[in-house]
Amino acid sequence: MRVKPKEEVIKKRMGKPLTIILKSLGVIAIAIVLFLAIVFIVNMISNKSEQGKIVSYGQHVAVDGKNMNVLIQGNGEEIVVLLPGYGTATPALDFKLLIDELSPFYKVVAIEPFGYGLSDETEKERTTENMVSEVHEALQQLNINRYTLMGHSIAGIYGLDYVNKYPNEVTAFVGIDSSVPTQPGMDVKFPLKTFAFLEKSGLMRVLKKVSGDPYAGLAFEDQTKEQMRMISNKNSNTATSLNEMEHISSNFKGAQDLTFPKDLPLIFFIQANNTDVKGWIPLHEEQAKDSVLGKVMTLEGGHYLHHTKSKEIVDNFRAYMEVIK
Template sequence: MMKKTFKIILKSMGVIAVLIVLFLAIVFIVNLISNKSEQGKIESYGQSVTVDGKNMNVLIQGRGEETVVLLPGYGTASPALDFKLLIDELSSFYKVVVIEPFGYGLSDETEKERSTENIVSEIHEALQQLNIDRYTLMGHSIAGIYGLDYVNKYPNEVSAFVGIDSSVSTQPGMDVKFPIKAFAFLEQSGLLRLVKKLSDDPYAGLAFDDQTKEQMRLISNKNSNNDTTLNEMKNISINFKAAQHLAFPENLPLILFIQANNTGVEGWIPLHEGQVKDSVHGEVMKMEGGHYLHHTKSKEIVEKFKEFMEDIKSGH
């Protein structure tokens, strides 16, 4: 009797193993086919500049006298499309330049280490290629770390820094070791595509048109967990640590738009207040909303930013 039961168990386990292998094989093949077919559906936007011998994609919109350069948060698949609602508000008053770093949007990937130093010098080189040498730097999330390094390296070029729920080098939890291999497996196996398909629409209820949402979905499938952004993930804790000895220059206008109710990071508001406390022109603006404040608060961000800069010019 025991032998029979054991045989049945073994058989069942064998069947389950075969089904799992079959399931993974189907997911893998569907992902390969989908990647190929989606490639042709991605519509190009912006223009390409040569940086370090590779193509970096840049979107320019608006004709204002002053320039605002937008930098994305970590893993934002298509910065130019993700910032669309903000660009539409900004471009009435400013020339807006969205940089898509390597591994993002329609830019090439790179094998160069994703250290802050490399990322910052590549962004700078892209702006040099475009003959842009005076601008406000406006950055979301991790761009707070790269931006801090940037404004200290090129103080004569940056006229202000604007953070959109931007990261702070001393925020807790950034010394974590990310499971890079697991993320790579999710992407290569096709399981990541499946997870996304079964997840809620991240853009539901937002003011993006359907065409933009679809393009963001396609570009997300193309870019998620690519080698370049995984290398950036590997460098996150190193880059945060390296930024801890830096501060924003005192005379640089600094306005930080932050989530009023960020429950994920302890001390979110005091961390940002600490960044502006020594600034001659520094302000923290708390806003109700998610981490991607520019998805829901673009109009308010632009109004407050304009007001802030005009006050400085008029000597208030």
């Protein structure tokens, strides 16, 4: 009887676990491919379904040969123009609680820049210069020539450029936890290709689903929340949105030499407990010094202060405007 060499026995014993591992890896790979295929298909079907459920609001204004969506509410003699923060998928609805507080006293104009809300996308670079010019053109089309500019987050950067370009039109600037050109961390390189892949593959929808409802506990109606969710899916990581993200660093850098006009009424409503940006309050206090009428007010809440502090923002804004008259 032939006895198998020791080496053959060892190889045979080692071969079994290796075969099992390879088979297991193959099964896992197939499962991943199937999962991604299912996610992709479900996302495509959901996008098409949601597109038909989105309810129009506001009105379209012709800007640069495209449609920019604008919501107007209220009949006051004085006008407040609202500008959103970056990535706010549906500005007019996101600002709804604030608009409802403002509109008994002002005519409120909520602008949805290209790539936001129900506005068209655009192939134009999302530089501050282009975005400011487009917003201004929309207001010109609406025959709006005197107004307070009120902006959230990155609108602090665009708004700073805006008030310097159109000083005879802007009567005051109001920042809602608005960005500051010198805040740290804005020279970061964003993984644009990763974001694009997450969106096209449908994985972004999955991530949103597992991360929970961002509007939970807020005073929005359920129907409004659902509309915001669907429009967010529509606008998430589009080419226009990613192009704006690509320009964030250069837009911040380009604003560093700008200051607010000295005689421009200027008030910032700032998150009191921001732990993400070092020196958040001092940065705004320093910026407020640009104006002889500059003021900083802190409010307890998250970055989207207008979700929970709309009444406080409007009450204090009105009081401030009364004092400076």
